[in-house]
Amino acid sequence: MHTNTAIKLIKRPTGGPITADSFEITQLAVVSPKDGEVLIKQQHLSLDPAMFGWMSPDTESYIPPVALGDVMRSSGIGEVIESNNPNFSVGDRVMGMMGWQQYYLGDGQGLNKVDAPLPNEAVLSIFALPGLTATQGLFNVGKPIKGETIIVTGAAGSVGSLVGQLAKAEGLTVIGVVGSDEKADWIVNELGFDAAINYKSADLDAQLAQHAPKGIDVFFENTGGDIQPLIFERMNAHGRVIVCGLIADYAKATPTPGPSWLNVIKKRITIQGFTMPDHFHQVPQLLEKLTPYVMAGQIKHRSHVLEGLESSIEGLNLFFTGANKGKLIVKL
Amino acid sequence: MHTNTAIKLIKRPTGGPITADSFEITQLAVVSPKDGEVLIKQQHLSLDPAMFGWMSPDTESYIPPVALGDVMRSSGIGEVIESNNPNFSVGDRVMGMMGWQQYYLGDGQGLNKVDAPLPNEAVLSIFALPGLTATQGLFNVGKPIKGETIIVTGAAGSVGSLVGQLAKAEGLTVIGVVGSDEKADWIVNELGFDAAINYKSADLDAQLAQHAPKGIDVFFENTGGDIQPLIFERMNAHGRVIVCGLIADYAKATPTPGPSWLNVIKKRITIQGFTMPDHFHQVPQLLEKLTPYVMAGQIKHRSHVLEGLESSIEGLNLFFTGANKGKLIVKL
Numbered sequence: 060m061h062t063n064t065a066i067k068l069i070k071r072p073t074g075g076p077i078t079a080d081s082f083e084i085t086q087l088a089v090v091s092p093k094d095g096e097v098l099i100k101q102q103h104l105s106l107d108p109a110m111f112g113w114m115s116p117d118t119e120s121y122i123p124p125v126a127l128g129d130v131m132r133s134s135g136i137g138e139v140i141e142s143n144n145p146n147f148s149v150g151d152r153v154m155g156m157m158g159w160q161q162y163y164l165g166d167g168q169g170l171n172k173v174d175a176p177l178p179n180e181a182v183l184s185i186f187a188l189p190g191l192t193a194t195q196g197l198f199n200v201g202k203p204i205k206g207e208t209i210i211v212t213g214a215a216g217s218v219g220s221l222v223g224q225l226a227k228a229e230g231l232t233v234i235g236v237v238g239s240d241e242k243a244d245w246i247v248n249e250l251g252f253d254a255a256i257n258y259k260s261a262d263l264d265a266q267l268a269q270h271a272p273k274g275i276d277v278f279f280e281n282t283g284g285d286i287q288p289l290i291f292e293r294m295n296a297h298g299r300v301i302v303c304g305l306i307a308d309y310a311k312a313t314p315t316p317g318p319s320w321l322n323v324i325k326k327r328i329t330i331q332g333f334t335m336p337d338h339f340h341q342v343p344q345l346l347e348k349l350t351p352y353v354m355a356g357q358i359k360h361r362s363h364v365l366e367g368l369e370s371s372i373e374g375l376n377l378f379f380t381g382a383n384k385g386k387l388i389v390k391l
Numbered sequence: 392m393h394t395n396t397a398i399k400l401i402k403r404p405t406g407g408p409i410t411a412d413s414f415e416i417t418q419l420a421v422v423s424p425k426d427g428e429v430l431i432k433q434q435h436l437s438l439d440p441a442m443f444g445w446m447s448p449d450t451e452s453y454i455p456p457v458a459l460g461d462v463m464r465s466s467g468i469g470e471v472i473e474s475n476n477p478n479f480s481v482g483d484r485v486m487g488m489m490g491w492q493q494y495y496l497g498d499g500q501g502l503n504k505v506d507a508p509l510p511n512e513a514v515l516s517i518f519a520l521p522g523l524t525a526t527q528g529l530f531n532v533g534k535p536i537k538g539e540t541i542i543v544t545g546a547a548g549s550v551g552s553l554v555g556q557l558a559k560a561e562g563l564t565v566i567g568v569v570g571s572d573e574k575a576d577w578i579v580n581e582l583g584f585d586a587a588i589n590y591k592s593a594d595l596d597a598q599l600a601q602h603a604p605k606g607i608d609v610f611f612e613n614t615g616g617d618i619q620p621l622i623f624e625r626m627n628a629h630g631r632v633i634v635c636g637l638i639a640d641y642a643k644a645t646p647t648p649g650p651s652w653l654n655v656i657k658k659r660i661t662i663q664g665f666t667m668p669d670h671f672h673q674v675p676q677l678l679e680k681l682t683p684y685v686m687a688g689q690i691k692h693r694s695h696v697l698e699g700l701e702s703s704i705e706g707l708n709l710f711f712t713g714a715n716k717g718k719l720i721v722k723l
Binding site for chain 2 (some may be wrong): 112280283287302303304305308314315316317318319320321322323324325326327328329330331332333334337
């Protein structure tokens with residue numbers, strides 16, 4: 060019998076970089092499935108910014124925090140290696156919240172079989188949390204209209220890169236905000252964004268004026284940061300702000316204030332936050348919406364694959380530095 | 392023939408109190424109506440916080456600013472004294488945007504006959520801009536649900552006092568934020584609010600905790616100010632913020648920042664601004680919604696009546712000090 064290497068959360072991060080002392084790497088026994096259970100060998104797991112919320116002590120959040128001493132929460136993809144559940148057979152390829160561990164044992168609840176003829180990295184990059192989040196946020200919250208201008212922060216990130224491509228396919232003018240010239244090049248020349256702005260530039264407002272001469276109708280916010288109020292100031296009447304992430308604030312003890320609500324009145328703006336757990340019951344409809352774009356070849360992705368379960372810990376810090384190039388995935 | 396005393400806007404306020412040098416009091420000739428026109432002797436006019444927007448140079452606002460040299464914009468009620476328009480007869484009682492002047496000449500567009508058996512002050516306090524704004528904002532933006540908790544700032548104001556009474560009639564727990572103990576007494580003991588908070592108190596957060604033990608579901612914002620972030624922090628999941636006014640910010644050169652959007656995500660909050668000019672086409676439906684509450688005796692009001700057209704100028708400053716007691720109305 061194998062040993063199951065797992066990583067438990069033992070101390071909550073308190074802001075600043077994620078450090079190894081928040082976690083304990085441990086060896087658990089691999090237990091054979093009882094009646095109704097299924098055992099999965101996880102092959103790839105996904106690192107997502109939502110994890111900062113899951114590690115936080117805040118119990119008001121949309122999903123309960125990971126309890127101290129529990130295996131860290133994450134989604135992943137793998138293969139059924141033993142099954143006592145009639146819905147799963149050995150060899151089935153499945154996705155689900157399997158956590159930071161090599162083997163996952165469960166009753167099948169929350170596991171979904173994967174039929175798409177795509178490699179694991181593509182499945183986790185497009186059809187898992189990023190694709191569902193992008194589809195829900197853009198279409199159901201942002202309600203984009205052909206001809207409008209959308210700006211997406213974190214535009215080279217797992218969600219932002221999909222939002223921009225979906226918006227482009229819908230006929231919007233798409234501006235992406237990124238943190239490096241390499242990412243700017245990628246989203247414009249590979250993904251087809253109309254323009255990119257490096258948020259580290261000095262002339263952010265001038266660049267916004269240049270690329271959004273008609274103002275901004277939809278603002279898909281993944282990051283926060285100094286560009287937030289500048290974008291908000293350029294919103295058009297009846298603009299929509301989709302607040303999906305604020306990675307620039309997650310590691311701060313005191314979050315940066317938001318824009319004054321004066322423009323919310325003057326421009327009759329709607330600012331709406333959302334998180335996927337509220338919408339898991341809509342997953343079939345979201346996949347139905349997303350799949351045709353993927354099948355039509357309109358959605359590209361790139362994965363940044365880290366090797367080995369232990370790389371998950373340090374990997375989280377790539378969200379703060381933005382040094383990752385593509386969807387962060389850990390290969391087990 | 393009479394003379395028409397009128398007040399023109401000649402200089403835009405730049406923040407701080409409204410001063411007489413922004414206006415010119417002038418005597419215009421009263422001209423008899425030409426074919427299709429109607430002449431009205433205005434009896435009462437309404438002072439509304441929206442006027443600060445109308446005087447501002449910002450052309451992005453929801454309604455064009457008053458041009459320099461034009462008669463200041465306002466709504467009012469009066470009597471038709473000459474008519475060359477088949478839709479209006481001498482003696483008709485009408486409401487409309489008649490401006491800061493004694494006599495109004497127009498083609499009838501935007502004038503509505505008033506049939507309600509209520510004095511002018513009550514009509515301007517309930518069925519004019521305040522009632523339409525309260526009804527649109529509370530029901531169509533805020534979507535209140537029986538049993539929820541709502542907090543209303545500017546709760547003794549023309550809009551806030553109606554919002555609170557409508558919410559109470561709908562079965563919500565209603566907390567009002569006011570600027571004096573006299574107003575607190577009025578909204579609780581006369582209007583039936585469940586609780587009042589004087590925003591000048593030292594222990595605002597403790598009072599919020601006491602009066603909203605289950606958190607806040609709907610936040611109807613009329614004022615801004617230091618209590619705004621404290622209220623926002625106590626919003627429940629799926630809370631709605633209706634941004635209707637920010638009187639505390641209108642006279643500031645630099646508006647106060649708003650709350651961080653972190654809670655917008657965590658609590659999946661919707662913040663939505665609105666202004667009535669977008670919804671004038673819905674006025675019949677809004678009146679249909681509002682009237683039964685009024686007829687059932689569930690809506691009380693009080694008016695603060697200033698005497699004479701010239702009192703309009705200094706009257707605007709009462710919005711900043713909060714020294715008015717009830718809907719500000721000028722008797723001509």
